[in-house]
Amino acid sequence: MDEAEQADPEAPDAVDWQGEALDCERCPARAAETPPRCQLGHSCAQDRYAPRIWRFFRNHPEHAEAWFAHPYFETRAIAAHYASELVLAPLLSDPDETVRRVAAERVPTRLLRRLQQDPHREVRIRVAQRLPPAELIGLCSDPDYYVRLIVARRLPQAFLARLSDDPDLQVRKAVAQRLAPTALHLMSRDAEVEVRRLIAQRASGSLLSSLARDRAWEVRWEVAAVAPAALARQLCQDTSAEVSAAARERLAQLSGDDEPPL
Numbered sequence: 001m002d003e004a005e006q007a008d009p010e011a012p013d014a015v016d017w018q019g020e021a022l023d024c025e026r027c028p029a030r031a032a033e034t035p036p037r038c039q040l041g042h043s044c045a046q047d048r049y050a051p052r053i054w055r056f057f058r059n060h061p062e063h064a065e066a067w068f069a070h071p072y073f074e075t076r077a078i079a080a081h082y083a084s085e086l087v088l089a090p091l092l093s094d095p096d097e098t099v100r101r102v103a104a105e106r107v108p109t110r111l112l113r114r115l116q117q118d119p120h121r122e123v124r125i126r127v128a129q130r131l132p133p134a135e136l137i138g139l140c141s142d143p144d145y146y147v148r149l150i151v152a153r154r155l156p157q158a159f160l161a162r163l164s165d166d167p168d169l170q171v172r173k174a175v176a177q178r179l180a181p182t183a184l185h186l187m188s189r190d191a192e193v194e195v196r197r198l199i200a201q202r203a204s205g206s207l208l209s210s211l212a213r214d215r216a217w218e219v220r221w222e223v224a225a226v227a228p229a230a231l232a233r234q235l236c237q238d239t240s241a242e243v244s245a246a247a248r249e250r251l252a253q254l255s256g257d258d259e260p261p262l
Contacts, residue, residue: 058082085108
């Protein structure tokens with residue numbers, strides 16, 4: 001074996017997942033039509049030490065499916081990394097979430113619907129990352145905020161309004177950045193200034209004029225930065241020095257002057 005493959009001298013003893021000594025003569029791999037070239041303490045599917053399991057399946061991916069029923073979750077999970085994606089369906093119902101997560105990363109997308117209600121967030125996160133955007137509607141009400149955040153970033157724009165009143169700020173911010181211009185008014189009264197600022201950056205017409213009266217100076221500042229001339233002149237009289245300064249800069253920008261009007 002090459003230097004990179006040599007066993008770590010500080011690695012734990014070669015024992016199985018229950019801490020028992022390994023017996024190569026009783027290993028199921030020996031019964032295969034083409035027995036693998038494995039090595040106790042270095043490359044072994046029965047070992048409890050994950051790097052040895054990885055070496056085994058990296059060298060013998062053709063054996064991976066045969067280990068899907070092994071009692072040790074680590075063995076099943078690593079086997080799932082190397083098996084053909086076409087044979088992973090049985091692992092979608094594996095009792096361990098690590099195994100199901102690996103399966104969710106690799107199975108054909110048509111099988112992912114089976115995991116939309118998985119009890120573990122890490123599995124549902126992979127589902128949200130891989131499902132076709134048009135099929136993400138079912139995850140809009142997922143109990144985990146990060147799953148919904150992924151959905152907010154990938155869901156077709158026509159369906160984003162479903163998340164406009166999401167309880168999580170980060171999800172609503174993602175929605176505000178992508179929401180169709182005709183639907184921006186749905187979030188113009190959001191409780192959080194950060195969301196209303198994002199809406200102000202994209203608003204126009206009567207909605208922009210409405211936001212020019214927002215109670216938060218930060219929102220009015222965003223309005224001033226994109227306002228048409230008439231609205232910018234109004235905001236020059238704003239009670240906030242930051243907003244009035246931004247309005248003057250906007251007027252100067254619109255007129256092509258180098259200096260904002262006093």
